[in-house]
Amino acid sequence: MASFMRLPKPLETGLAVIAATVGLFALFSILTAPPQPRPPQDIVNGTWVSSDGGMITMRDGKLSAGNASTTYVIETDKQGTYVLLGGRLLAEDGGSVRVEHHQDWMKSYLNEPDRPSRISFWVWRNAQSTGPDLVVFDRRPEREPDVR
Helix, strand or coil: CCCCCCCCHHHHHHHHHHHHHHHHHHHHHHHHCCCCCCCCHHHHCEEEEECCCCEEEEECCEEEECCEEEEEEEEEECCEEEEEECCEEEECCCCCEEEECCCCCEEEEECCCCCCCEEEEEEECCCCCCCCEEEEEEECCCCCCCCC
């Protein structure tokens, strides 16, 4: 039978104290690290249109389409900056889009983190569809004020 060599008791205790100290320091560092700042929530403010005529308006955490609206937040992860939408979009006949309140949050990445010009949202063709289609919405240019 193999015998295992035990460390002397003072050395064993010393290593345990060092390991506990390093572990507590790592935990303290994680808990006291400053949180990552959130991206500005107004970077997506404006009107967005899809190629098939769907139109949505996003303003300060509220997405409106048709007669309904839902909330969203702008977040960042390792893949980039995204809109986290608190509902889902449904396509209507004729290309318009409406909001349906849903328990799932939908994540849609922005093409540019500072001033996006394009967002791709998952859009259901009807409430009974088995899955959504990825629909690209482009930012509609804001009109310049008419100065005469």
